[in-house]
Amino acid sequence: MQTKITNKTPETNHAKEKPYEICDTDIKGFLLRVQPSGIKTYYYAFRAHDGKKQRIWIGKHGSITAVQARDAAEIHAGKVTLGENVQKEKKQTRFMAEQSKFSTLEGFINLKYQAWVEAERKSGATTVKRLKKNFAHLLTRPLDDINTWVVEKWRGERLKKGIKAATVNRDITTLKAALSKAVDWEVIDKNPLIKLKRIKTDNKGKVRYLKAEEEKRLRSALEEREERIKKERSSANEWRAERGYELYPDLTHVAYVDHIAPLVLLSINTGMRRGELFNLKWENVSLTKASLTIEGSDAKSGKTRHIPLNKEAIAVLKSWKGNFSQPTGLVFPSKNGTPLDNIKKAWVKLLQDAKIKDFRWHDMRHHFASRLVMAGVDLNTVRELLGHSDYTMTLRYAHLAPEHKKEAVEKLGVG
Numbered sequence: 001m002q003t004k005i006t007n008k009t010p011e012t013n014h015a016k017e018k019p020y021e022i023c024d025t026d027i028k029g030f031l032l033r034v035q036p037s038g039i040k041t042y043y044y045a046f047r048a049h050d051g052k053k054q055r056i057w058i059g060k061h062g063s064i065t066a067v068q069a070r071d072a073a074e075i076h077a078g079k080v081t082l083g084e085n086v087q088k089e090k091k092q093t094r095f096m097a098e099q100s101k102f103s104t105l106e107g108f109i110n111l112k113y114q115a116w117v118e119a120e121r122k123s124g125a126t127t128v129k130r131l132k133k134n135f136a137h138l139l140t141r142p143l144d145d146i147n148t149w150v151v152e153k154w155r156g157e158r159l160k161k162g163i164k165a166a167t168v169n170r171d172i173t174t175l176k177a178a179l180s181k182a183v184d185w186e187v188i189d190k191n192p193l194i195k196l197k198r199i200k201t202d203n204k205g206k207v208r209y210l211k212a213e214e215e216k217r218l219r220s221a222l223e224e225r226e227e228r229i230k231k232e233r234s235s236a237n238e239w240r241a242e243r244g245y246e247l248y249p250d251l252t253h254v255a256y257v258d259h260i261a262p263l264v265l266l267s268i269n270t271g272m273r274r275g276e277l278f279n280l281k282w283e284n285v286s287l288t289k290a291s292l293t294i295e296g297s298d299a300k301s302g303k304t305r306h307i308p309l310n311k312e313a314i315a316v317l318k319s320w321k322g323n324f325s326q327p328t329g330l331v332f333p334s335k336n337g338t339p340l341d342n343i344k345k346a347w348v349k350l351l352q353d354a355k356i357k358d359f360r361w362h363d364m365r366h367h368f369a370s371r372l373v374m375a376g377v378d379l380n381t382v383r384e385l386l387g388h389s390d391y392t393m394t395l396r397y398a399h400l401a402p403e404h405k406k407e408a409v410e411k412l413g414v415g
Contacts, residue, residue: 019035031043032066040060042059109128109139112182135171209366214354229257233257262317263277270368271307275298278332281331287317376401
């Protein structure tokens with residue numbers, strides 16, 4: 001069908017069983033396509049220099065008028081006459097508009113990076129939070145405007161506030177990783193922080209582990225905590241019985257009143273990370289083979305590893321298992337059956353009772369490794385038990401085996 005397309009044209013031509021097109025008689029290539037659904041769309045069709053037929057989408061009727069569509073068609077026709085590649089130009093314009101959405105750090109994180117990092121990295125959600133919190137002042141900046149000077153200035157301010165160099169390095173590494181992805185996805189041409197060097201730190205710094213007396217106090221505090229909670233429960237039930245209230249479950253003969261003691265004892269006997277303990281399942285615990293398995297999905301390295309259980313670890317798990325009528329699923333479930341996510345309050349109170357200072361939950365992992373090294377276990381075995389991908393992290397414990405260094409220098413005197 002051919003006619004001069006005016007503002008009346010889309011109103012007087014209605015949908016049919018099949019789509020059809022109305023071609024303008026004045027501007028060659030300008031047309032209105034009517035779909036069976038009733039949608040009416042303006043296009044400009046032309047033949048490119050290579051002889052191939054092409055068409056450019058102008059807009060839907062309702063969003064633009066026929067007169068506006070005609071004006072756009074005339075512009076496209078003029079460019080085609082002058083030999084311009086209007087299709088390529090339109091694609092480039094669309095591409096540039098799309099790119100501008102994530103040209104800033106915030107736009108890139110929200111529209112591209114967040115979905116990828118949360119799907120590909122176990123700590124993806126934490127990574128996004130760290131980026132937005134630590135680099136809030138850079139969120140509105142274009143990615144290629146985040147330069148070395150800006151970040152070095154931020155770094156200097158953080159160090160003045162007393163933030164540890166290792167923490168600052170870790171934060172900057174997170175930002176550099178995000179910018180590297182922006183390069184991979186062709187959002188920017190190059191990583192503007194590629195030449196920014198890390199602050200030199202002592203990677204073999206002091207390792208915090210429990211001294212014999214401290215471990216003794218920790219174990220005593222665990223036992224005292226168990227007894228205290230049992231007595232409190234008994235006292236509460238006596239009070240409730242006198243008044244005819246329903247009694248709470250009796251804790252007198254249970255192995256452990258809650259998950260705190262078994263978690264602590266397993267940690268210092270296996271070196272498992274807190275998240276690995278929280279996600280441990282009974283199906284991955286073999287008391288007969290005296291071992292447990294950390295699945296790759298729960299491991300920081302992403303690799304499955306097997307940990308042998310010593311006598312105390314086996315005894316702890318057997319006793320804890322007795323607390324459940326049907327021990328399935330998570331070994332340490334929360335009250336609603338999901339993995340635990342926070343035991344800070346109980347942990348802080350335990351350390352106070354044990355009079356232990358400057359000791360984090362993660363330091364129990366260091367305690368496990370330190371005891372192994374001091375007992376003469378080779379570093380490679382320690383590395384495998386801890387699940388380190390290489391020796392870099394494991395070497396921090398090397399100084400705890402001074403006899404090896406002594407043996408090495410003694411050999412110089414052999415002649």
